[in-house]
Amino acid sequence: MAVLGVQMMMLRQQVADEGMWAVLQRLKELDVDAVEVSQIPMDETNTAALEQGINELGIQVGALSVALKPGPTATGDNLEEHYDKVVADCRRLGTRFVRIGMMPFTAMVSKEACEAWAAEVEPAASKLADDGITLCYHNHHVDLAKFDGERMFDIVRRVAPSVHFEVDLHWVQRGGMAPLDMLKEYSGVCKLIHVKDFRVVPVPQEAVDKMMSGDVAGGFQGFLNIAQFAEVGQGNMNWPELLPAAEAAGAEFFFIEQDDTYGRDPFDCIADSRAYLKSIGY
Structure with missing residues (x-):
């Protein structure tokens, strides 16, 4: 069964205010087994606390977030400037996956621009693979847009075959594709899944x-x-079918994520999502 975790972007303010170790302890109390680190500095303080979480709490660091190179949408480390640090962090934390959360906006405007960006990603993904690390690309709804009948997501797959995928099922649905169809089409390369519900108010x-x-x-x-983004089980996504399909497609980690909690404490949102997932066997 895939390991269930949390995308820590939800808790970036809590990490800043309370510290990484305190946040990890609270997540462990919520029966969370892994984290994906995004929009949180991978400085020595946070990295040491993650290492402590692995050793003392048994929480896995399932994935680290990176960018290909510096830019407006790049947060944290990037592979152009910080490649050796990224690899060292992965080895220190036992992390096998890094993920790019979004391609630059400049790559979204045409087929040629998307192909050019993917061509830059491929050698980085290949180099990471040689170091035992899998690079995954995370989709939004825009990645379902088409150029000459080909989805942007498929352009990345074609031009950068060493890249695997982190499929965000909420954004797939918002992009107008049935999530089950996406999982079938990407079977074998879906390594990470964002478990995020879709609510209409x-x-x-x-x-x-x-x-x-x-x-x-x-x-x-x-x-x-x-x-809206919703707590898992409080929207319209069919999780009892989607999660087994995601595992069949090769998913190794499920990360609970909610981009906006609409004023609720994110820990409460995570608790609700975790309770629902437990109720359906996860």
Whole structure:
């Protein structure tokens, strides 16, 4: 069975305020077995605390987040400037996966730009593979956009065959593809999965008020913005089917993630997601 963890992007403020070790202890109390580190500095303090979490709590560091090179969407270490550090961190923490969370916006505008970016990623992925580390690319909804009938996700797969994938099932659904279809098409290269639910909420009163006051455009904008990230089990995703399909596709880690908790304490959101997953056998 895939190892169940949390994408720590959700807890970056808590790590900054309370420290990595305190956060890991709270996650262990919630029956979380692994973490994926993203948008949190991999400095010595945090890395040492992660090492302590492995040794004393039994929490795995399932994946570390990297960028290919510096840029506006790059947070933390990048493979161009910090390759040796990334490999050293993985070896120190027993981590077999690193993941790129998003391609640069400049790579999203055309087929040629996407191919050029993927061609830069391939040698980095190959080099990491030689060092025993698998590079995964994480999708958003934009990765389901097509150039000449080919999805951006498939361009990456074609041009960079050494790259595996972290499939975010929420963003797949938001991008207009059935998540089960995605898992079937990417069977064998889906190593990491973001377990994130998709919720549609009622039209807010503010949108109704705008519409009734004559602000039709504002009212429709409120109507269009009713899709939300949700605690697992509190949206419309079919997890009892999706999770076994993800394991069949080769997933080794499931990471609970919720990009926005809408004012709720993220630990409470994680607790709700964990309780639901336990109720369906995970």
